[in-house]
Amino acid sequence: MTLADKAVVFIAVLAAGLSFYFAWQPSAPGTLLEIYQDNTLYERHSLNEPATLNVPGKLGDSVIEIDQGRARFQSSPCTSKFCVHAGWMQQAGDVIACLPNGVHIQIHGGQGRFDAIAF
Amino acid sequence: MKLHLHPTVEDHRIAWLAAAAVSIHILEALLPSPLPGLKPGFANVITICVLCLYGWSTAAWVSLLRVLVGSLLLGTFLSPTFMLSLAGALASLLILWPMTRLPGRGFGPVGYSLAAAMAHISGQFLLAWGWFVPHAGIWRLFPVLLSFAVLVGLVNGIITQKVVKHLHD
Numbered sequence: 001m002t003l004a005d006k007a008v009v010f011i012a013v014l015a016a017g018l019s020f021y022f023a024w025q026p027s028a029p030g031t032l033l034e035i036y037q038d039n040t041l042y043e044r045h046s047l048n049e050p051a052t053l054n055v056p057g058k059l060g061d062s063v064i065e066i067d068q069g070r071a072r073f074q075s076s077p078c079t080s081k082f083c084v085h086a087g088w089m090q091q092a093g094d095v096i097a098c099l100p101n102g103v104h105i106q107i108h109g110g111q112g113r114f115d116a117i118a119f
Numbered sequence: 120m121k122l123h124l125h126p127t128v129e130d131h132r133i134a135w136l137a138a139a140a141v142s143i144h145i146l147e148a149l150l151p152s153p154l155p156g157l158k159p160g161f162a163n164v165i166t167i168c169v170l171c172l173y174g175w176s177t178a179a180w181v182s183l184l185r186v187l188v189g190s191l192l193l194g195t196f197l198s199p200t201f202m203l204s205l206a207g208a209l210a211s212l213l214i215l216w217p218m219t220r221l222p223g224r225g226f227g228p229v230g231y232s233l234a235a236a237m238a239h240i241s242g243q244f245l246l247a248w249g250w251f252v253p254h255a256g257i258w259r260l261f262p263v264l265l266s267f268a269v270l271v272g273l274v275n276g277i278i279t280q281k282v283v284k285h286l287h288d
Binding site: 001002003004005007008009012013015016019020023024 | 221223224225226227229230233234237258259261262265266268269272273276280
């Protein structure tokens with residue numbers, strides 16, 4: 001390797017490190033929770049108002065808890081409980097779904113509604 | 120009327136080297152990728168070898184022919200994949216040109232490969248951002264892909280160095 005090569009290696013490693021610093025930012029906190037039942041909107045709720053909502057699904061009621069700008073499935077009548085184990089979500093774009101019960105929740109922030117256009 | 124083409128030694132050389140690069144390009148397309156954009160780019164070992172042995176313009180021919188023929192064989196010609204591939208190749212060639220003009224001992228395969236890999240991913244990102252995914256969220260992917268580019272740029276550079284040394288001996 002020549003001296004110039006070593007300079008390129010140095011710059012490359014520095015640039016990769018800096019890119020994490022500049023572009024790897026935490027997501028925007030969400031402000032609005034949308035609750036869906038069988039892919040149709042069931043309810044919109046602000047994340048800033050604490051609430052406990054019973055959402056009827058195919059198997060029974062899923063209980064959605066909203067607290068301190070976060071939301072979670074407190075309980076759900078499914079057997080696997082993946083939705084409950086997902087825990088609290090608070091970033092815009094986060095989604096938790098209980099497929100057996102057909103209920104899913106999505107957190108929205110201030111940004112645009114779509115994030116990619118596919119051809 | 121009959122058209123007579125008189126390929127030079129240089130033309131034959133470009134064709135052979137481009138064919139080698141296309142083969143690697145196609146084999147690489149068979150590899151599964153965990154993320155869109157993560158590709159080792161081993162075909163560029165050929166490009167950098169050519170750059171070191173025959174100069175920038177031969178390397179530019181080989182690189183652009185590889186993108187064109189590779190896309191025709193894989194069926195991605197003029198698709199977004201092809202556009203991204205072309206943007207990457209053009210960005211790489213753009214950064215390599217002034218690098219070959221550096222006086223003194225200048226750059227070796229590792230420097231060329233690393234700079235080209237970074238230019239490649241940056242060019243692709245600018246195109247993807249400006250055209251396909253006009254959303255700031257795409258930049259979150261950039262650090263991951265840039266780090267990967269640095270890694271494969273280094274690995275390809277070291278491979279190229281060995282190949283060039285072998286060819287010289």
